[in-house]
Amino acid sequence: GENVEQHPSTLSVQEGDSAVIKCTYSDSASNYFPWYKQELGKGPQLIIDIRSNVGEKKDQRIAVTLNKTAKHFSLHITETQPEDSAVYFCAASITGNQFYFGTGTSLTVIP
């Protein structure tokens, strides 16, 4: 099956700075890559996703890039705010309805 690796496991940034989280996947057939944000005591919530026919997608302060050749994709958060503090998970899917998750990145934004 698919194997998704995620780095770093923890990340601390000053408020206003940018944060970048990187993931790699193993199966070249993967074609859908969602990112989830999980706050303490809550379930993961989709924040952005990208499909394999697109190289970059942006939604306000968050953006995701995909490099199919290298089989890696990244989440970029600009102008970070304290409310961005959470655990972020990347995921990859081949079929579009079975998701393989990374191990998560705990992001702390320091006011």
Add this chain to the structure above:
Amino acid sequence: EAGVVQSPRYKIIEKKQPVAFWCNPISGHNTLYWYLQNLGQGPELLIRYENEEAVDDSQLPKDRFSAERLKGVDSTLKIQPAELGDSAVYLCASSLQGMNTEAFFGQGTRLTVV
């Protein structure tokens, strides 16, 4: 509109005892997932339903875990007997049928086996 509802939120049981988790998906969502999330890890799929049919249960430990989704709406996940290693968060998610559709997660049930 209510999101995915799970109960209970927390459960503490002794090893070898049975336990059951309940999930009510978002209305109209045909696809339902049960995920296991260990501390510091990402969710891992246990079972996926399309309506009332379990279409992917390859990761479900069938010797002690069972699930059902009667009438294609609510679902129950059961463990019998529970082991210490089953301590984790059990997440339910639902989505519209089809590919690349957003999965909405419930808050999860945190199980502690002592």
